[in-house]
Amino acid sequence: MSRPALSLLTQRSLRSNFGGVLRAPAVLVRQIGSVPTPVSEITHPDNDVPQQTLDQVKQFNKYTVTTYNRPDIVISRGKGSYLYDTSDRAYLDFTAGIAVTALGHSDEEVAKVLYEQAQKLVHTSNLYHNEHAGALAEKLVTATQKSGGSWADKLFLANSGTEANEGALKFARKWGKDVAGPEKMEIVCFTNAFHGRSMGALSATFNPKYQKPFAPLVPGFVTAPFNDTQKAVEAITERTCGVIIEPIQGEGGVHAAKDEFIEAIREKCTKVNALLIFDEIQCGLGRSGKLWGHQHFSSKCIPDILTMAKPLANGVPIGAILTNEKVGKLIQAGDHGTTFGGNPLASAVALNVVGRISKDEFIKAVNEKGAALKEDLEALQAAYPGVIKAVRGKGLLLGVEFTKDPSPIVKMARERGLLVVTAGCNTVRVIPALTISKEEAREGVARFAGAVEQFSKSS
Known part of the structure; x- marks a missing residue:
């Protein structure tokens, strides 16, 4: 010793x-x-x-x-x-x-950015461009691509992780209707998951303690056991428009998905033309020892949508939805929106944070x-x-x-x-x-x- x-x-x-x-x-x-x-x-x-x-x-x-x-x-x-x-x-x-x-x-750098930006511009709404939101989108896309995520293409900025997940679920519902009509509307989620407490996110958070007081929840959610490959594959059908999963569950007890489990889900989503959503609100942005938690698994295991929030601006409220090209093209003006998302203050801080935590x-x-x-x-x-x-x-x-x-x-x-x-x-x-x-x-x-x-x- x-x-x-x-x-x-x-x-x-x-x-x-x-x-x-x-x-x-x-x-x-x-x-x-x-x-x-x-x-x-x-x-x-x-x-x-x-x-x-x-x-x-x-x-x-x-x-x-x-x-x-x-x-x-x-x-x-x-x-x-x-x-x-x-x-x-x-x-x-x-x-x-x-x-x-x-x-x-x-953090001194975060405090400096907050101070300087607050004196310059805090909010404009999304009626106009601001100098930091677009730069943040570029930074997150290019940082993901640099880390091996060639799938990353477009970003939507929100206010929180729950709001990011709500948006991702909406994107999946639109995807289903766009490719197959109203019957393709089911969302597959998993036991011990936590995706938020608003009605859509709560519907994907299988915990009777959280769900029961607010039933009936949003219809069309199907729950499968986490890390049970066979039951997950069976749950994903032609009616499935999206699958939402945490690559490493946080609130549920810090459980990582198994390689074969994630691979099988990715393969089945591709087969039935459903979107795979990785909720990386807790395990993403460096927390797991990689930029994104799903990068611990096979290179085949890539999402169509990835949601993030928690560390994105080191405590300043912000969330984001990162999509691949096909989803980015799907969402058009008027499909989704936010008053505060992408505001200059939060975006300026997030730009600083991402620039630092994405370094090798x-x-x-x-x-x-x-x-x-x-x-x-x-x-x-x-x-x-x-x-x-x-x-x-x-x-x-x-x-x-x-x-x-x-x-x-x-x-x-x-x-x-x-x-x-x-x-x-x-x-x-x-x-x-x-x-x-x-x-x-x-x-x-x-x-x-x-x-x-x-x-x-x-x-």
């Missing part, structure tokens, strides 16, 4: 970047692939917040629709891989805003950091085999599956200064900023290990 070194957060415990005390315990960093010393001490107790914060939360809840269960803390700022609450406590962020802040919090050296670094982080999590699994069932994922889209519901770990980790988020199949997602350092990643595993240790002792 190499000589231990003082951890990054320990060094920062004396003084934060902003002058605030971080209250971090001493944690020793060991070699990659071994479990760092678990942080057993609770350093950020949820109940250790000022009355002023509790009053603020109470006031917020008085006027806010209750769609989220949130702890009684208020996040006030962030920098890099860290978030800070109003008590100036630092949290190492393994959520990145749910895979959004790929370049970390308060950036993607290479994601792979290296992801491999090291996964090794540490696998070492943690080996230390707690009765609690951790599996570690899986690619790049910095990782999932730790537990033998029982791991929801309590979210609080246990947060009270040790680490933010994590759960997913389906008893899984905790580990999705930090793509710019996280190896030292910060190890620090996070130490804090996570402390939470796992406590969880293993709970009933």
Whole structure:
């Protein structure tokens, strides 16, 4: 074993970047692939917040629709891989805003673009061209082509991932009617998928908890088991206009599609003249260690449509639909639209973000950091085999599956200064900023290990 070194957060415990005390315990960093010393001490107790914060939360809840269960803390700022609450406590962020802040919090280049563009032009509507939306479309098409995606041809800019998926489903419905008439209108989707919460996207998100309160949903959706090749092929028929799938499921528990599964779907879509839609809102744009998640599979596995959003502008709301030539030609003026999509502000930021995360050296670094982080999590699994069932994922889209519901770990980790988020199949997602350092990643595993240790002792 190499000589231990003082951890990054320990060094920062004396003084934060902003002058605030971080209250971090001493944690020793060991070699990659071994479990760092678990942080057993609770350093950020949820109940250790000022009355002023509790009053603020109470006031917020008085006027806010209750769609989220949130702890009684208020996040006030962030920098890099860290978030800070109003008590100036630092949290190492393994959520990145749910895979959004790929370049970390308060990125200086993003802030500069926002500042300069906001003084110049924020919004015009799509009645006119603006200088950044078209340039962003070109950048995404050419970056995809450069990475091997010769299929990429046209882009539609939207406001979010859900809106991008809604547009993709509309494009598929039009495709079906255009090539075969009104009977070709079915959309095939898969179990454990998550495509959004609007009515069309929700209809493709097979989860009774999400769907039941809002039934009846949009008709024409057929669900097949994820990674079941035979049943997927059977579900795709001459009535199918489109198939929507995440190459690597995020919300569903960080499950990658099997090569033969994706290949068979692509082949059957071609056979019945249906569009294949890859939802890469979470696994795309470098998150998986490649520009696009589907590039982990056979070169035959190319989409007709690809949707993206989350990291596209590092937190500024934006989404996009990338299409091949035949779909690009299909959609005509008036078929789809958006008021805010492609606005100069979001497009300018996205242009900066895509230019940086699409570089080969950036993607290479994601792979290296992801491999090291996964090794540490696998070492943690080996230390707690009765609690951790599996570690899986690619790049910095990782999932730790537990033998029982791991929801309590979210609080246990947060009270040790680490933010994590759960997913389906008893899984905790580990999705930090793509710019996280190896030292910060190890620090996070130490804090996570402390939470796992406590969880293993709970009933």
